[in-house]
Amino acid sequence: MKALCWQGPDRVAVERVPDPRIVNAxxxxxxxxxxxxxxxxxxxISGRFPDMQPGDVLGHEFVGEVxxxxxxxxxxxxxxxxxxxxxxxCGRCWYCRQGLPSCCDNGNTNPEIAELAWxxxxxxxxxxxxxxxxxxxxxxxxxxxxxxxxxxxxVPDELSDDRAVFASDAAPAGWLGAELxxxxxxxxxxxxxxxxxxxxxxxAAVLRGADRVICVDLVEDRLALAEREIGVExxxxxxxxxxxxxxxxxxxxxxxxCVEAVGMAPPRAGTRGGRLRHGADEPGGVREAVHAxxxxxxxxxxxxxxxxxxxxxxxxxxHKGLTVRGARxxxxxxxxxxxxRMRRDELRPEYLATHRFSLDDGPRGYDLFRDRTxxxxxxxxxxxxx
Amino acid sequence: xxVSGRTADGRAGPRTYAVTIDxxxxxxxxxxxxxxxxxRLGPGVAVTVRPAPGGRGTELVAVLCEDExxxxxxxxxxLVGEDRRAAVRIALRQxxxxxxxxxxxx
Numbered sequence: 001m002k003a004l005c006w007q008g009p010d011r012v013a014v015e016r017v018p019d020p021r022i023v024n025a026x027x028x029x030x031x032x033x034x035x036x037x038x039x040x041x042x043x044x045i046s047g048r049f050p051d052m053q054p055g056d057v058l059g060h061e062f063v064g065e066v067x068x069x070x071x072x073x074x075x076x077x078x079x080x081x082x083x084x085x086x087x088x089x090c091g092r093c094w095y096c097r098q099g100l101p102s103c104c105d106n107g108n109t110n111p112e113i114a115e116l117a118w119x120x121x122x123x124x125x126x127x128x129x130x131x132x133x134x135x136x137x138x139x140x141x142x143x144x145x146x147x148x149x150x151x152x153x154x155v156p157d158e159l160s161d162d163r164a165v166f167a168s169d170a171a172p173a174g175w176l177g178a179e180l181x182x183x184x185x186x187x188x189x190x191x192x193x194x195x196x197x198x199x200x201x202x203x204a205a206v207l208r209g210a211d212r213v214i215c216v217d218l219v220e221d222r223l224a225l226a227e228r229e230i231g232v233e234x235x236x237x238x239x240x241x242x243x244x245x246x247x248x249x250x251x252x253x254x255x256x257x258c259v260e261a262v263g264m265a266p267p268r269a270g271t272r273g274g275r276l277r278h279g280a281d282e283p284g285g286v287r288e289a290v291h292a293x294x295x296x297x298x299x300x301x302x303x304x305x306x307x308x309x310x311x312x313x314x315x316x317x318x319h320k321g322l323t324v325r326g327a328r329x330x331x332x333x334x335x336x337x338x339x340x341r342m343r344r345d346e347l348r349p350e351y352l353a354t355h356r357f358s359l360d361d362g363p364r365g366y367d368l369f370r371d372r373t374x375x376x377x378x379x380x381x382x383x384x385x386x
Numbered sequence: 387x388x389v390s391g392r393t394a395d396g397r398a399g400p401r402t403y404a405v406t407i408d409x410x411x412x413x414x415x416x417x418x419x420x421x422x423x424x425x426r427l428g429p430g431v432a433v434t435v436r437p438a439p440g441g442r443g444t445e446l447v448a449v450l451c452e453d454e455x456x457x458x459x460x461x462x463x464x465l466v467g468e469d470r471r472a473a474v475r476i477a478l479r480q481x482x483x484x485x486x487x488x489x490x491x492x
Contacts, residue, residue: 023492025442072488090487094408094442106483109491112475146491 003057003140004362004381012363017057020144024118025072025175028148030084034165035138036353037369037379038086042306043264044174045366047308051113051156059139059381060086060126061168063161064150069144075149082152083339084145085331086169088124088135091150101327108133109148117307122328141383153335156343163342165380166196166349171338173302173329174200174261178208180300180325181257181369185209189247189254190292192285194222194234196352196378197214197302198261202232205257207346214249214381216242216288219313221375229351237288246292254294260285263303275349283309289327290324292315301326358385400449408443409485411435415444416492421481423424426433426450431474445483 018069038061040062043049045115046059051171065079073244076082082369089096089104098102104123108114111121113131119137125138143151155164160284183189189205192199192317194217202213215233217223223234235242246255252359289299331338341347354377357365365379407414414421415435424433424446434447450470463469480490 024489026487026489088481090491092408094406095484097408106487106491111479147487 001141002359002383003136004059005054005358006026006045006052006056006058007054010044010045012058014360014362014365015055016139017136019057020066020142022070022270023144024146025070025093026147027069027070028073028076028145028152029153030062030065030068030082030143030145031067032062032138032143032383033081034064034138034161035059035172035359035381035383037381038166038169039042039197039263041127041179043304043369045308049129049304050117050192050262051110053130053134055215055310056127056130057132057136057138057140057143058127059137059290060128061165061170062138063133063155063165063168064138064143064145065264066148069150073148076152076154080152081155083155083164083167083335084126084143085153085172085327085335086125086152087151087331088126088133088146089150089332094151096332099330099333099348100327101150101330101332102381108316110134125328132246139359139381141359150332153339156339157304159342160350160351162353162380163348164339165217166200166347166352167331167335167338168341169329169331169380170194170196170261170352171200171342171349172334174196174202174328175204175334175338176327177261177300177302178204178210178257178258179334180327181205181259183210183257184207186211186345187256188212188214188250188253189257189259190214190289190290191259191261192216193261193303194219194226195261196349198259198376199230199352200347200349201227201231201259201261201302202226203347203349206230206232207341210257211384212249214246214255216285218371221372222377225351225375243292245289250294254297255290256294257300258289258293258296259300259302260289261302264305267366283312287313288313288319290322293322296322298325302329312368320337353380355379357381359383361378362386400446402449403471403474403478404445405482406438406443407482407485408447411437411444413433413444414446414481416487421446421485423477423484427474427477430470437474438476446478448478450474
């Protein structure tokens with residue numbers, strides 16, 4: 001089959017790779033209908049997130065059709081249209097039972113790498129670093145889905161692929177941001193990063209009753225999109241001092257909840273990076289979020305970081321009595337609710353899929369996605385080009 | 387997963403490895419019978435089964451009854467595929483996966 005593969009830093013290409021097969025009895029094989037880019041892919045492609053290997057198939061947000069089931073699969077049958085959680089989790093360990101599937105004990109086939117990096121083994125992920133299991137990704141014609149009874153979800157008939165593909169990762173990630181922040185009616189919520197996850201966190205905050213939601217970014221198109229589609233306030237952080245402006249807009253208190261949805265700075269090469277004003281290798285969004293949060297408030301880290309960051313304002317965390325929380329998304333817990341809200345038109349994220357390409361044009365799609373030109377927020381690939 | 391052991395004189399002593407399985411002890415080791423991946427480790431590994439606090443299942447603790455080798459010996463063992471420490475860690479992890487999910491994820 002064909003697949004979009006990582007070949008080395010800043011090099012991706014469509015290659016022929018072996019078709020996936022059932023390896024474990026709880027696997028299914030899914031024929032991919034749509035697979036979407038994610039900002040965390042850029043860290044992998046640039047080589048900043050460690051432990052990629054040439055030939056790795058990228059992609060972790062996808063919707064497709066079940067074409068083969070393992071002998072121990074109980075909840076799926078051939079022909080099911082499913083959205084698959086990007087997180088590979090068993091559904092039965094202590095962490096999964098606590099509703100923390102991205103901390104699953106049994107979803108990562110390379111525990112030694114993860115233990116070395118993070119002193120613990122998180123769940124696996126499709127199309128990601130071998131520190132997260134090295135599972136082949138979804139930018140391909142077919143993908144193997146382990147623990148399918150727990151990670152694949154049947155898509156309601158009335159939901160389009162265009163909408164459902166966001167339930168794989170971006171929408172549950174945004175939902176988690178509002179949940180970790182314990183957003184309540186009356187809150188002021190500030191969100192750094194107006195990519196898909198940031199905008200879906202903003203929408204989740206609105207649905208949880210936030211009084212005001214203020215999105216911060218420096219990409220004009222994205223701010224305009226957030227204003228138009230979600231009805232939030234925005235701050236262009238290259239034009240105003242976002243911290244000062246947030247203090248002003250919150251009567252000097254600071255935001256009740258600050259959500260960082262930026263992650264590691266993009267690669268330094270050329271002018272690719274710079275979604276926010278702080279340079280590469282700095283936790284720019286997190287630092288600003290800590291400073292902008294009110295005393296006793298909560299800072300949520302949704303953006304992906306690989307290892308260490310410097311310049312973290314720990315003094316402000318202590319003296320302001322902040323709660324800092326972070327997690328990879330817990331889709332196994334959130335996807336049913338996300339799909340239900342999509343079905344009721346409360347979540348309509350398909351506007352974020354600004355570009356669609358055949359998988360054959362994958363490299364061009366990633367160039368556009370990385371450079372954020374032509375108003376690009378997310379790129380969706382289809383194996384057959386339709 | 388592992389807990390380094392040091393002798394009183396500072397040498398690296400036998401090393402302890404542990405894993406918590408989210409199942410009751412009677413299920414993890416029925417009638418004291420160790421789970422297959424751990425039982426296969428054979429002599430030289432002392433295994434203890436005890437309940438985890440807070441109802442979190444079972445702690446499976448394995449002690450490799452030999453002094454910790456030096457870095458060169460470890461590298462050599464790893465290269466020839468005879469790293470006993472790695473074997474213990476893998477066995478514990480597999481025992482946990484089988485008990486919790488019914489299979490070892492590949």
